[in-house]
Structures are given as structure tokens and as C-alpha cells.
Amino acid sequence: MEAVLRVAVRADGPAVAELARASVRELFPAYYDPAQTASAAEHITTLDTALIDDGTYYVHEAGGEIVACGGWSRRNKLFNASTAGADARLLDPATEPARIRAMFVRSDWTRRGLGRAILDACTDAARAEGFTQLALMATLPGVPLYKAFGFTEVESAELPMPDGVVLGAVAMERPVDPPVKEKTV
Template identity: 30%
Template sequence: MSPTREPVSVREATPADADAIADVHTASARELGGEAYDDRQIRAWLANVHPERYPLAEPGYRIVVAEREADDRIAGFGLLDLEPSDREDESTGRIGAVYVHPDHAREGVGRAILAALETAARDAGLERLALTSSRNAIDFYRRQGYEGVETVALEMQDGVPLECLRMRKRLDAD
């Protein structure tokens, strides 16, 4: 973390955060995702990013936002699905998103978000987490203890594929 940056605080997201979450999602996918995907793939990835699509008030989800005191924008967000429909068993949850605004990338924001989601998963009694990582985030997740399971192609708008890696992690008790 840069010595000039303030510490990261993570809190539960509220419906009032929806626009800011969509802004972070868009900026992150465009700039950071652009390291791994072409313009057509980025456009397809972002086609479904809309503030109303985040399950901010729905049961079974935990959405958090990261902030820095000196910044009036959200630095990042994360989404945890406690009861994903495609889960292997009842002890597995799914990380649906960890996005960091490019202005705050590689400064510990993503780690703070992921740690908060893992704590929420443990608190809910989950033993494992699964996720599907974009190519540009694979190394981040590996550093956090996630292991690759299989390469998949996620079909985005207009049938545009994004190569991703399904990953998982066994949660240790704190």
C-alpha cells in the first residue's frame, strides 16, 4: 500500500451505493480488464452493468464497499452469494465480484474487500468459496489462496466469449 494512501474501510453496501458501484465496475473492467481482453470483449462485459442489477436488498447476498476517508468515491466493491444456485453443496458460497477502481488498484483495496467477504462467508457457516476470475485477476486470487479448477468461456452479450478461470478456496476457521 502506498504510504500516502489512507487505510481502507469496508462497510455493507446500501441501495444508495448502486450508481457508485456501477461506476467502479465500469472503470475497473475498462481499464484493468483491458489488460487481458480486447475492446469488443470489454464492451460485451459491460453491456449488463446497470445500477439496478446489483442485489443490494435481496436476502442471501452480501455486498460490501471499500472507502478511503479522504476520497469521496467508493474505491471498490465485492459481492458474495451465500446460496448460489450452481453450488456444489450447502457449505459452498460464491464470490460474484471483487472490483477495484483503477485509481486504487494494487493498494490493498481488493484484499480488504475479499477478506470482508470471506469473513461473512465464515460467519454464515460456509466452508468453501468458489468464483470465476477474469484473466486479469487470476494472480490476485492465487495470492489470496484460491486455486484454479478449470478454464471456462463465459458468454457475454452477442455471444462474445470471455476466457476465465473457475477457482475455489477452502476457508480456514478464524
């Protein structure tokens, strides 16, 4: 069965939220303790409907089920559960990076290129709007995907959840168009 990428719609909300919670519960224990995993499942999996309303959120659907999701934002919010400095202000593409947001893959669909396809779609859309940089706040399970996609670590971070639990994370960036590597002969 093949997964098909499409722009998410409001009706996808409940399925996206369940996918995100299941992904966290299944993938986070390899990186976080039980309290951190439970907190993340509660606080970072809430769908920011502004992403859907803005047309910047994508889902992969297979057999009528959503198996992966993620998107980007032209707004000033870096990740779910963030409130410090976050607002609905539109970012300036000339001076600020577009935000990669809320990437989740169902555990039985990992390592099939779905995350990369979503990142490609996000990058293309951000480029079309004039953005030259991408930024994200990666939870630890996502770091390998983002590194493979050309993101570099800016700094380690600690994400305080609303319940006081803290998650280790990594702030990452990359140019919309990464430098072309020269081929050696």
C-alpha cells in the same frame, strides 16, 4: 487518504455500477480485445441488487467516492451475466461453496490491499454462516489476486456474454480456512 470498508447500501448502486464499468474499461484491455472489453463493460458490471439486499456486498469508500467493491453470495449464481443453472436458491453451506462475486477496483487504487480486505470480509461472513468452501469465476485480470488469496484454478472457462462475445475466465475454489502451512526451522 485511507479507504474505509463498509457494507453497501442500495444508494451505492449507481456509484458501484460506474466504478465497475470504469474498472473494466481500464484494466481489461491488458487481457481482452476491444470487443470483449466493451461486452464485459456492458454485461458483467450490472450490479446484482440481491447482494446488497442480502447484506453480502462491500464497498471501500475514500473521500466520499467508492474506490473498490465486491462481495459474496449464499445464492446459486456464480457471476453476473450468468443464467445457466443460476437461480435465487439458497446454497447449502454443508455441501456447496459460497460464491465470491462482482469484485472491482478503481485502476488508481489497485495493489493497495483493498481486494484482499474485501475477500477477508467475505470469508469471515461466509464462515459465520457455516460455509467451508468458496468458489468464483475469475475474469483474467482478477486471477493474480485470487491466487495470492489462496484460490486454486479448477478449470479454464469461456463465458458467453448475452451479445455473443466470449470472455476467457477461470473457475477457482478455496477452503474458507486454507490449510496452515507448517513452518520449517
